[in-house]
Amino acid sequence: MKIGLYFGSFNPIHIGHLVIANHLQQNSDLDEVWFVVSPHNPFKEKSTLANDYDRLHLVNLAIEDYPYLRASNIEFNLPQPSYTIDTLAVLKEKYPDDEFSLIMGMDNLKGFQKWKNHEKILDNYSIYIYPRVGAEPYEWLNHPKFNFVEAPIMEISSTFIRNSFKEKKNIRPLLPMKVWEYLDGSSMYK
Template sequence: MQKKQIGIFPGSFNPIHCGHLILANYMCEFTCLDEVWFVVSPHNPLKEAQGLLDDELRLQMAERALEKFDKLKVSDIEFSMPRPSYTIDTLRLLSSENPDKEFVLILGGDNWRLFEQWKEYIRLRQEFKILIYPRLGEEVTIPPELAATISYVKAPIVEISSTFIRNSLKDGKDVRAFLPPAVYDMIQKNGYYCNR
């Protein structure tokens, strides 16, 4: 029996926005993936932790954003892992806990350019398939010897960033069109990001 293909979409999701949903939805419907799991990261080793909304709040927003999508799930697996968490450790743990599933890493073209800075990056690309999506201004080159396990996916380029959302909220802008309605409601009700 063929294993279910699960795309792993790691990120801070600070906050989760429509760009994330568009990409994950595309990956589910137009690639080999059966589902996409959003892995909410407590701290990205290549980013500053300062300015991160509380882990549980970001998790709640992600859960609310995805509650009506059957193929999009949320994972808090990194909350119980040593910090900072590393993608190879997360994928290995997910694989050991879910032997009936095959996990595939979803990666932006910007992160592919920095991939050699990742922990055990050679083992990571040997042990797991990788799907790379385009980012504006990033040219993606996949060496021929890696083409069997690493693929470039011509997903729509949606130039919305969580930084843009946070800055806009801080400036009092109405960004409801950029956010899932449930997430926008949570942010407005609780005043997240407005005083950052």
Template sequence: MKIGLFFGSFNPMHIGHLVIASYMANYTELDKVWIVVSPHNPLKEQADLIHAHDRLEMAKLATEDSEKIEVSDVELKLPKPSYTIDTLTYLSEKYPHHEFCLIMGADNLKSIKKWKNYETLLKYYKIFVYPRPGVDLSEWIEHPSVFITNTPQMEISATFVRKSISEQKSIQYFVPEKVIDFIEKKGLYRKSN
């Protein structure tokens, strides 16, 4: 089975993430998409990151009705910081019957040369890229491991969602209802946090 790994903090999971996952699972050669909730991206600030288990639960709530999208906690069990290449190596050894591919945004592809063992990633794994506004991918168009998709673009971010919640603005339609309920029940992303 060909599985696309969609890594992220998903802080929180919103419809932009779901559009990407759904497109990759249904409009590419991938059979399934695994949402991989990361403890902390070594290249990003940790300031607004809520507990990984809450982010994992929100991802599960958002995708529980999907047959082709699953949520994985693999990175929460591996040594920190988590590097994509280490996770891929671990999964490839644990599930040798699966072919793992990466799903990433054009912005991440632009910075991939900063990643640990990026040459190995590009040599052994296919990368399915979703576009980002204003990101030029011309240097990657001919790369044999890189597949630039026509995933619909949405101008929505987890930062926008968190800011909206802290300002007590509605996030209806930006975030799945089950995730909104979870956020409200736990009082997540309030200014007092």
């Protein structure tokens, strides 16, 4: 099976994440897309993160009606911060018959060379790149491991959602219904 790995904090997951994952699964050769919930991205501040299991629960709520989308907590038991190359090694060991690819926004290309062992990732994995406003792929445009895909451009950020929750704004249209219902009844981002 060919699996696209969509890494992120998903703090919280929102409709932009779902639109991208669904679009890529439906319009590429990926059989499934896995949301890999990261406990600690080495490029982000951990103090703003909600509890790992709460974020995983929200992802599971969001994808209940999508049989080809999955949630993964594979990084929860790995050393932190989480490095993609280490997670890929564990996944390959655990699922030797599956083929893994990465999914990332074009904005991540700018810092891709700073990723731990990025050359090894490029040697062994294909990467699906979805568009982001203002991001250009210049140096990577002709790289054989990068698949630049046409996908809806989603300019929704989890930071905006968290801040809006604190300000008691109605952000219901930006969240999957089950995620909205859960968050509306909790103090998670208030």
